[in-house]
Amino acid sequence: xxxxxxxxxxxxxxxxxxxxxxxxxxxxxxxxxxxxxxxxxxxxxxxxxxxxxxxxxxxxxxxxxxxxxxxxxxxxxxxxxxxxxxxxxxxxxxxxxxxxxxxxxxxxxxxxxxxxxxxxxxxxxxxxxxxxxxxxxxxxxxxxxxxxxxxxxxxxxxxxxxxxxxxxxxxxxxxxxxxxxxxxxxxxxxxxxxxxxxxxxxxxxxxxxxxxxxxxxxxxxxxxxxxxxxxxxxxxxxxxxxxxxxxxxxxxxxxxxxxxxxxxxxxxxxxxxxxxxxxxxxxxxxxxxx
Ligand SMILES: NC(=O)c1ccc[n+]([C@@H]2O[C@H](COP(=O)([O-])OP(=O)(O)OC[C@H]3O[C@@H](n4cnc5c(N)ncnc54)[C@H](OP(=O)(O)O)[C@@H]3O)[C@@H](O)[C@H]2O)c1
Numbered sequence: 001x002x003x004x005x006x007x008x009x010x011x012x013x014x015x016x017x018x019x020x021x022x023x024x025x026x027x028x029x030x031x032x033x034x035x036x037x038x039x040x041x042x043x044x045x046x047x048x049x050x051x052x053x054x055x056x057x058x059x060x061x062x063x064x065x066x067x068x069x070x071x072x073x074x075x076x077x078x079x080x081x082x083x084x085x086x087x088x089x090x091x092x093x094x095x096x097x098x099x100x101x102x103x104x105x106x107x108x109x110x111x112x113x114x115x116x117x118x119x120x121x122x123x124x125x126x127x128x129x130x131x132x133x134x135x136x137x138x139x140x141x142x143x144x145x146x147x148x149x150x151x152x153x154x155x156x157x158x159x160x161x162x163x164x165x166x167x168x169x170x171x172x173x174x175x176x177x178x179x180x181x182x183x184x185x186x187x188x189x190x191x192x193x194x195x196x197x198x199x200x201x202x203x204x205x206x207x208x209x210x211x212x213x214x215x216x217x218x219x220x221x222x223x224x225x226x227x228x229x230x231x232x233x234x235x236x237x238x239x240x241x242x243x244x245x246x247x248x249x250x251x252x253x254x255x256x257x258x259x260x261x262x263x264x265x266x267x268x269x270x271x272x273x274x275x276x277x278x279x280x281x282x283x284x285x286x287x288x289x290x
Contacts, residue, residue: 096196104119104120111219
């Protein structure tokens with residue numbers, strides 16, 4: 001089975017390289033090889049490569065920058081997924097696409113379900129929601145995997161920011177009134193590989209088409225996430241952590257207060273997911289081993 005992966009240098013793209021090993025002929029492209037801003041380039045690549053499965057790990061993920069560049073966010077997060085989905089449908093291929101907790105406004109008491117009404121607070125969230133809708137509109141075989149608070153040992157993320165800041169600062173002020181599930185890129189890639197392994201071939205995924213919440217179990221705040229990072233024995237610097245409110249840390253984009261997503265649908269269809277603190281420990285073990 002030929003599997004095309006976009007965004008190979010991203011957090012999830014990098015993790016997929018390891019997880020997809022042995023599952024087929026994986027062709028992973030970076031931005032220089034396939035620029036999702038160029039719809040013609042997407043069509044050409046899809047028609048030349050004729051994959052049986054497309055995993056779209058590329059996205060415009062600069063949440064704050066998107067506030068002043070919504071057009072580019074839409075081009076990458078909505079227009080490009082539509083073209084990928086159209087081309088996949090033409091080929092009878094399946095598309096696996098990642099989306100985000102930021103499609104929700106965070107106002108719910110309790111965990112968000114897949115069919116809860118989205119109401120994004122940010123340009124990034126609007127562009128990702130438009131991408132979900134575009135793929136569903138095309139109507140081919142598609143899995144939209146909404147994840148949250150992605151971190152790993154590669155790229156730009158909260159874990160690496162904390163570790164870097166702790167090298168030079170004794171005290172860190174961290175937002176404590178947004179809750180969600182920190183999700184390791186390794187968990188996302190492993191779960192994606194499990195989907196492909198269980199399906200065997202793309203046609204088997206057709207009846208499963210739809211949206212799934214794919215994030216770690218449990219939840220915490222950014223402050224709680226930071227506490228867990230610095231509590232790990234492998235992390236040498238232990239700065240003093242001070243909880244602050246979102247209002248004390250203003251950013252261009254508004255973020256949901258409650259990002260916690262219910263993952264029962266994913267677990268029923270594709271298997272278990274680790275709790276966020278277990279996955280964090282695994283990730284830090286991997287870091288210590290290198
Ligand atoms: N990060 C999070 O906290 C988070 C939370 C919820 C959902 N998600 C979703 O999860 C998925 C994976 O995110 P991630 O954290 O792995 O993102 P990431 O680390 O920012 O990686 C995104 C990748 O997309 C590539 N890209 C951006 N614009 C492109 C373009 N025009 N053409 C081709 N490639 C382009 C980037 O290329 P360059 O390396 O060249 O920049 C990068 O490799 C995305 O769908 C994202 O929306 C992420």
